[in-house]
Amino acid sequence: MTARVRPSRPRQPEEPVRQENLRTLNLELVFRHILAAGRPISRTELASVTGLTRPTITRIAEELLAGKLITEAGLSHNGRAGRPRVGLTLSEKGPAGLGLDIRADGLAACVVDLTGTVRHLAFTPATYSGWGAPDVLAQLARMARAAIDATAAEDLTVLTATLAVPGPVQAGIVQSAPELGWRDVDAQALLRDALHPLDLPITVDNEANLAALGELYASxxxxxxxxxxxxxxxxxxxxxxxxxxxxxxxxxxxxxxxxxxxxxxxxxxxxxxxxxxxxxxxxxxxxxxxxxxxxxxxxxxxxxxxxxxxxxxxxxxxxxxxxxxxxxxxxxxxxxxxxxxxxxxxxxxxxxxxxxxxxxxxxxxxxxxxxxxxxxxLLGPDAAVIGAALTSIDQIRRHPTTWLARRQSQVTSA
Amino acid sequence: MTARVRPSRPRQPEEPVRQENLRTLNLELVFRHILAAGRPISRTELASVTGLTRPTITRIAEELLAGKLITEAGLSHNGRAGRPRVGLTLSEKGPAGLGLDIRADGLAACVVDLTGTVRHLAFTPATYSGWGAPDVLAQLARMARAAIDATAAEDLTVLTATLAVPGPVQAGIVQSAPELGWRDVDAQALLRDALHPLDLPITVDNEANLAALGELYASxxxxxxxxxxxxxxxxxxxxxxxxxxxxxxxxxxxxxxxxxxxxxxxxxxxxxxxxxxxxxxxxxxxxxxxxxxxxxxxxxxxxxxxxxxxxxxxxxxxxxxxxxxxxxxxxxxxxxxxxxxxxxxxxxxxxxxxxxxxxxxxxxxxxxxxxxxxxxxLLGPDAAVIGAALTSIDQIRRHPTTWLARRQSQVTSA
Missing domain, CATH: 3.30.420.40 (ATPase, nucleotide binding domain)
Structure with missing residues (x-):
């Protein structure tokens, strides 16, 4: 038999696991367990579910607390005597995600915190009559600034933005949005310009996709x-x-x-x-x-x-x-x-x-x-803007070390 | 704002990365690089692309060579003087995967080796007239034994089997295959019984799925x-x-x-x-x-x-x-x-x-x-049976340590 079928090849042979990224992987592991718990969880329990040592948990917890990713909270009383126990849970102050949506009936902005709680939701009716794409995105940028300012007053720091648009998108460019009369509009660049000098990573995605993600989280x-x-x-x-x-x-x-x-x-x-x-x-x-x-x-x-x-x-x-x-x-x-x-x-x-x-x-x-x-x-007309904000915060949830590193570099450069 | 959208939770918080599984992860990493190379690759080059030390590469190579997953082969000459260099490549002896297919016009069996080369391909016409499901699977089991014996003579060891069937499958049970008159047939159990006392892990899957995988590999x-x-x-x-x-x-x-x-x-x-x-x-x-x-x-x-x-x-x-x-x-x-x-x-x-x-x-x-x-x-009517055999061998490719462990336990129990 000579028929030869080539083996499937891994697309990206990964990096080896070494001590340096062991540290990152374990920090992200502990953070995921705190995220998954959905309630305050003690350092002892974290050591038990992750299999990591108590000193490792203590060190990682310090790092997460310093980065405002988590906070300390009382554990529910377990009926036994002794000093009150303290657990770790997601912070309601610190990193936040911004969502923006260009709806058929107007513009919307939303901020969620790390726990997934909606902390800001605003809507401005618009018919877009006579508006070009730069006008739409300038108005959205004003709503984004208002959202960032309002939540900064509650100790939240918006780190990333996600924009929902009614059409297919590739690399930040809206290929076609007939409701807006758009064709090949670089919404990412227009929004970045409108937000200048504020420098926020911006993702643009289809509104049905983001609304689906909103419903997924909400469920x-x-x-x-x-x-x-x-x-x-x-x-x-x-x-x-x-x-x-x-x-x-x-x-x-x-x-x-x-x-x-x-x-x-x-x-x-x-x-x-x-x-x-x-x-x-x-x-x-x-x-x-x-x-x-x-x-x-x-x-x-x-x-x-x-x-x-x-x-x-x-x-x-x-x-x-x-x-x-x-x-x-x-x-x-x-x-x-x-x-x-x-x-x-x-x-x-x-x-x-x-x-x-x-x-x-x-x-x-x-x-x-x-x-x-x-x-x-479930979320009605707010599904896409909430989904967009949750997509933003999910980037922090998935890669908390990226946020910690950025915070560190800000401290260093200050 | 009080609307609360719960954060997405990881489905299975993973295991921590510790020394024990670091060893497994690095062995699988090296094996994936040998797989992806598609040609003999030197230990030096492996150290360079994986970022692992030369002694680690040497230890892992010994383990893979002992398990017959890889073999040594001459590197293509680089034009420089010096002793001939030796590279590592996938073994054409050792582990093999078996595919079986119940086609509309007959039964097929196929064995592929780790390199993805088809080493055995057999077809027996059948109309299934008057045959119950046990008859079909008994005939397939005979073809499976013949395939295993023929390839054993070439130093190949069939480790897993995958069966393609013309209908939807869940947990080894064919829910409906109108061409065969089957409804809720436990093909996995029937094939296991027909192969007794040979104990081979068996997967049953839909033929269109397996044919698609065959075409994916073949491309x-x-x-x-x-x-x-x-x-x-x-x-x-x-x-x-x-x-x-x-x-x-x-x-x-x-x-x-x-x-x-x-x-x-x-x-x-x-x-x-x-x-x-x-x-x-x-x-x-x-x-x-x-x-x-x-x-x-x-x-x-x-x-x-x-x-x-x-x-x-x-x-x-x-x-x-x-x-x-x-x-x-x-x-x-x-x-x-x-x-x-x-x-x-x-x-x-x-x-x-x-x-x-x-x-x-x-x-x-x-x-x-x-x-x-x-x-x-590309593969015509053989797509599903080749895809089934490649699916079997792919389990070894993805988790070579499982095969090494099984080999080790056989050595130990012998």
Missing amino acids: DNTLDSFVYVSGGLGIGAGIVLDGQLMRGARGWSGELGHVTVYPDGDACPCGSRGCLQAYASLSAVLGDEPAPAGITPDAAATGRAEAGHPATIAALEAAGTALGIALADMLNILDIDTVLLGGSFSLLASWLTANARAEIDRRVLTAAWAPITLRPA | DNTLDSFVYVSGGLGIGAGIVLDGQLMRGARGWSGELGHVTVYPDGDACPCGSRGCLQAYASLSAVLGDEPAPAGITPDAAATGRAEAGHPATIAALEAAGTALGIALADMLNILDIDTVLLGGSFSLLASWLTANARAEIDRRVLTAAWAPITLRPA
């Missing part, structure tokens, strides 16, 4: 794998599998709006026919009567549905059927059993869900023995 | 993210993203056969309507004239297509259109730009591809700026 790990569907003028999806966002090969996964529902159906601006977008976007729901000036499409659609407007109800039912067909395809491909309806779909869920569920139950192969959950998202 | 990492589509009596897909198989929440991902193509279309045995399966399975292609006795459906369909049989050509064109619509949905959801046609689709590709490509180019949102590759799979 306190009761959700593991799910699809977050974002309704609006466009339709997107964020896919979470085994607690991880599935971004696809280039970060463009979840283009649910362009899944084919009716192959010979209505034309879609993308050039195809019968895309979900043509049946379930807010434009499709509003039909021949777009939202009047000063009223958002969301509010117009909800108002008409609540008033029992027959054409709107019929359009919503057709949208629910189309959404169910497209979602069934997605669930058959991904093997995921939970769908969260977000964005305008969360507001319109009462009129969409019955038809969507009927199609899903009929079309998902495994639905018979693993029922599909279909429900509105 | 020598030129493929990174792709979809492998397996045509036949059923239609399945294996999804590889960033070099990893995407199995879904329960291992049931890739149910492409039940993606809806025409919502009000033909009834499917699954209870839905308009599934891809109803248009592109071999049964759909053969239509009112199933394959005659003694001829496989594959051969019947290919024969008629080559003879220009008009109904078959028309059926294949319709199948191509349906396949393109379903694949476009999959690519929009996953953000993947390469599709490999496997199983009967690889034989019928000439008649399917034009229509499939037309639908994909029209319906995949990103196709305009990131063209989609659609081509037959």
Whole structure:
């Protein structure tokens, strides 16, 4: 036999484990255990769960306390006599993460602390009429400064920012956001310029992805794998599998709006026919009567549905059927059993869900023995901005030594 | 602000890094570098790329040589004078992996060595007519023994086995394999019993998943993210993203056969309507004239297509259109730009591809700026059995210390 199939090669042969990074790895290990505990945990318990020695734990705890990553807190009383015991828990002062979101109906900013608590949440309505991308990002930068100042007064230090945008992103550039009239907009550079001289690492990501992460965190790990569907003028999806966002090969996964529902159906601006977008976007729901000036499409659609407007109800039912067909395809491909309806779909869920569920139950192969959950998202329209702030703080959570090193270099250079 | 979003918690707080497992980690690191080199590599170069000391490299090399995981080989001459230099490379004797496959047209067995070379490949035609699951697995066990004996004569030791089956699997149990008439068959237990007293760890997996892994290995990492589509009596897909198989929440991902193509279309045995399966399975292609006795459906369909049989050509064109619509949905959801046609689709590709490509180019949102590759799979009908054998050997590649420990315990107990 001569057929030769080459072995799989590791993409990046890793660094060896040596004494220097042993120190970093063990600090991060202890921090992860404090994070995972979700309550004050004693140094003794930390030594026991990590297998590290008590002196090592003491040294690491000092380092984390000095960096304001953790704080001391009383342990719950264990009923025995003796002096009150002290545990370690995440700090509510110190590092914080900033989230920013360009929503269809306005701009939002959010700050969360290390414990994941939302400490600041602001929203400014905007229609963007006559605004170029620099105007949008200048206004967002003003909201970012206000958020940073307000939380600095509570001893929080914003370390990183994450911006949510309604479209696919690559390397900080928004490739297409039809709701804003954007094409190939370097949102990262524009926001950095608008924030100058403040120097904050900025990440730009798709709003459906960030909203999915927001829902993941908000569920306190009761959700593991799910699809977050974002309704609006466009339709997107964020896919979470085994607690991880599935971004696809280039970060463009979840283009649910362009899944084919009716192959010979209505034309879609993308050039195809019968895309979900043509049946379930807010434009499709509003039909021949777009939202009047000063009223958002969301509010117009909800108002008409609540008033029992027959054409709107019929359009919503057709949208629910189309959404169910497209979602069934997605669930058959991904093997995921939970769908969260977000964005305008969360507001319109009462009129969409019955038809969507009927199609899903009929079309998902495994639905018979693993029922599909279909429900509105928890965080409503704030999911993306909270998800963005949590993504920012998660960078500190994952790599606390980076924050400690930056703090150290500031001390050194001062 | 009181809204509280709990932080993400690590699922399994890991073990600390201590001296004992430092030894294991460094051995595996050195082994990965030898694996990644793809050519003999000197001890000096290993010390340099790993950052480990020369005595550590020497000790680890002794251990790997004793365990027959590596062997010494001459380095290519560097043009300088001096004694010939010796490098380390993967052993072609020692550990081996076994793959087994239950194909629509028969049974296959394959053995690969650590270098990924196919050392044994056998196929036995079978129609399974009148065979129960124990009969199928008893016949496979005979082929497994023959493969193990034949390769033992070449100093290879088969350490693990992987079985490919045409259906979804959970914990060794085949949930449904309509081509075999199986439902909830414990293939793992039946194969273990049939192999008794030989005690081999056995993994059972879906054939589309294993074929996708076979293609991944065979591509020598030129493929990174792709979809492998397996045509036949059923239609399945294996999804590889960033070099990893995407199995879904329960291992049931890739149910492409039940993606809806025409919502009000033909009834499917699954209870839905308009599934891809109803248009592109071999049964759909053969239509009112199933394959005659003694001829496989594959051969019947290919024969008629080559003879220009008009109904078959028309059926294949319709199948191509349906396949393109379903694949476009999959690519929009996953953000993947390469599709490999496997199983009967690889034989019928000439008649399917034009229509499939037309639908994909029209319906995949990103196709305009990131063209989609659609081509037959490389390994043809052997993809799954080779992928199964490579999956077996990959367990040794990933955790060489497990093999070393087992070898040690055999020495000790002898």
